[in-house]
Amino acid sequence: MTFVLKTSAVAGVLAALFIAGAANAAGKIAVITPYLSQPGTQFYVEAFQEEAKTNGWDINVIDTKGDVAAAISRIEDVSTQKVDAIVINVDPAQVAAGLETAKAAGIPVFGMDAGANPLLVTNVTSNGYAMAADTAAYAANRINGKGNVVMFVFDAFPPVQARGVIADAIFKNNPDIKVLERVTPDVSDGGIADSRAKMEAILTAHPEKGSIAAVWAAWDQPALGALQAIEAAGRQDEGIVITGIDANPQARDAIAKGSNFEASMAQDFKGIGRTTADAVKRYLAGEKIKQSVLYVPTKLVTAANAKE
Numbered sequence: 001m002t003f004v005l006k007t008s009a010v011a012g013v014l015a016a017l018f019i020a021g022a023a024n025a026a027g028k029i030a031v032i033t034p035y036l037s038q039p040g041t042q043f044y045v046e047a048f049q050e051e052a053k054t055n056g057w058d059i060n061v062i063d064t065k066g067d068v069a070a071a072i073s074r075i076e077d078v079s080t081q082k083v084d085a086i087v088i089n090v091d092p093a094q095v096a097a098g099l100e101t102a103k104a105a106g107i108p109v110f111g112m113d114a115g116a117n118p119l120l121v122t123n124v125t126s127n128g129y130a131m132a133a134d135t136a137a138y139a140a141n142r143i144n145g146k147g148n149v150v151m152f153v154f155d156a157f158p159p160v161q162a163r164g165v166i167a168d169a170i171f172k173n174n175p176d177i178k179v180l181e182r183v184t185p186d187v188s189d190g191g192i193a194d195s196r197a198k199m200e201a202i203l204t205a206h207p208e209k210g211s212i213a214a215v216w217a218a219w220d221q222p223a224l225g226a227l228q229a230i231e232a233a234g235r236q237d238e239g240i241v242i243t244g245i246d247a248n249p250q251a252r253d254a255i256a257k258g259s260n261f262e263a264s265m266a267q268d269f270k271g272i273g274r275t276t277a278d279a280v281k282r283y284l285a286g287e288k289i290k291q292s293v294l295y296v297p298t299k300l301v302t303a304a305n306a307k308e
Contacts, residue, residue: 047273115158147213195225
């Protein structure tokens, strides 16, 4: 009888230790991004942190402030620190060396609006192809399939590069639409200021009324910069149609006011953060995630629903 009691006691202690160990098994997660200055990135990182708190995780958010090369070294750093998972918000192809280090260390890496890659467990994002199709089609229809279009793109980041590909295809499918300029702004300060400066130069080079029919931006910051340039030049009454993607608060305000900024796509940034956290939780619990990309729904925002 005494032996049985001792065995039961030992079993209870071991069970308690196992449960405690399991609770702490996935405690350390590193989130690495060069783009924390972007509002969308801020929103989904915050949502990820909220979910992490619920899960009892210890989160380390690392902002390399636009420096992609620094992201590689930080991935390597946290890999040697034996974190339980890494979440990146950067083109996987640009940080492949860091991802290889994580793979060698046996640490799973997840993309949060990053880009699909064999070195990632999965990438959680919005459907960039669909968003670009909706906004480019909106612009093309608003200008009746005719006129000069200025495009603001950023091919260095896969989710945004994909948007440009689709917009290009839609504009090319309208023979009377000409892409006047394809601009890549400096995003180190968020992208508004440089986009405004570049749009000002385009307006100066094309001063005639009607010489620019629309501005298609792959995300909201360039659209807002273009709007500022158009208004500063006193050309807001020419009917230049502006579209963006993200529907951030500034964009929604501009759209609701009935400015030239007419439409944007609302991404569920908090949904991206929450879904990424859920993917991490499921994987660390032993589930195999089959999809290389997990899409979170989006919707078109115009003056009709900008205040919703």
